């Protein structure tokens with residue numbers, strides 16, 4: 228049987244980002260999805276700053292920037308004045324467009340999503356894994372389950388998915404064309420006695436995203452959307468078209484702490500699900516993928532330490548824990564601000580939602596050999612716009628720049644400064660090592676076998 232390097236199960240944002248990262252590194256990757264065709268809804272509609280850096284490195288920065296925007300929001304609290312809330316940091320665009328852009332990039336790299344192909348089981352061997360799919364068996368060196376919150380891969384592995392789920396449906400959402408409201412901003416209508424209605428226009432498609440959160444929401448339908456608009460706005464001149472996508476949402480706060488079982492990995496919603504407050508889900512999945520991509524590529528190329536793949540779980544579990552806690556507390560604060568009539572968006576637009584401060588300090592790949600005033604090992608490297616990503620870079624600050632010539636396997640770059648320090652930046656844009664000019668061998672060892 229032919230063995231592919233990596234099989235990605237699930238072509239949502241996580242699976243697509245991973246497939247792009249692997250394909251651009253020359254890894255032989257296949258990506259399957261059980262759906263007959265691509266997903267067409269707006270669902271996760273915000274790309275955070277860190278994801279924008281990642282997507283730029285994956286070659287789609289301009290495409291997402293052109294398709295998204297950062298609108299202000301007009302907040303109307305029943306019985307209160309209308310307030311303009313300034314734009315947040317996240318780039319607003321439908322998840323379906325993010326996925327389409329990633330699919331196009333993947334096609335450029337010669338890989339197409341194999342739709343209508345469900346993973347139904349898997350069996351692990353010493354040096355490969357065989358996935359049973361609805362279209363036959365696929366053998367791969369590694370399998371990554373990016374198959375969403377109900378992940379078949381996770382269930383087949385039998386790893387616990389700890390946390391809580393609510394049975395109550397209190398949110399309906401969908402994509403509809405809206406007339407009678409300005410397209411120049413988002414609109415948030417708050418009724419402290421009932422809940423909230425958010426209407427967000429997009430740049431790239433005529434539809435808006437409608438989200439109604441109230442204890443009495445019914446099944447999603449055009450009539451239900453109309454009813455919620457009437458109840459929340461009282462504006463009869465606001466009209467809507469036929470919804471092109473509809474869904475309901477229940478609060479789930481769950482994660483696994485086993486992101487890896489031998490040759491099988493879990494990423495994105497397959498590994499963690501949480502409330503949408505703060506807009507972190509799709510972003511955290513894309514960043515899981517970005518953490519794993521280079522590690523799989525190095526391991527397949529035989530240029531990694533045997534423990535490099537373990538670091539995926541070691542580094543991403545704490546991030547998932549942070550994401551669950553941040554979105555859970557954000558949801559609570561947002562709901563308080565709705566019910567007390569304040570209507571503030573602060574709870575879902577905190578600086579930490581940009582995910583720029585997240586990192587891997589103290590983690591297995593973070594080594595501080597010398598002190599300095601700059602970022603520590605594990606921090607996101609702040610020079611990415613200048614140095615780019617994708618591979619290892621070693622920056623030589625001050626007199627340490629003279630040591631750069633002795634290094635191989637990395638892009639090297641002298642940097643101005645009065646501290647003599649070598650800073651090794653990982654392929655995913657985090658500082659891996661801070662070293663002195665006498666530590667060239669340690670830096671080289673890191674580059675040779677991270």
Ligand SMILES: Cc1cc2nc3c(=O)[nH]c(=O)nc-3n(C[C@H](O)[C@H](O)[C@H](O)COP(=O)(O)OP(=O)(O)OC[C@H]3O[C@@H](n4cnc5c(N)ncnc54)[C@H](O)[C@@H]3O)c2cc1C
Nearest residue numbers: 237239240241261271272273346375495496506508509510
């Ligand atoms: C109301 C709402 C608002 C949200 N807002 C935001 C936001 O602003 N920002 C944000 O970052 N996130 C947001 N999210 C969350 C975001 O939508 C998810 O976190 C994101 O879709 C997860 O991506 P994923 O690729 O991991 O999984 P998914 O998008 O669920 O993709 C999984 C894919 O796997 C496929 N699949 C499933 N089972 C199998 C199988 N057995 N075999 C093969 N394929 C399979 C599915 O068809 C699907 O295409 C929001 C979610 C909701 C519901």
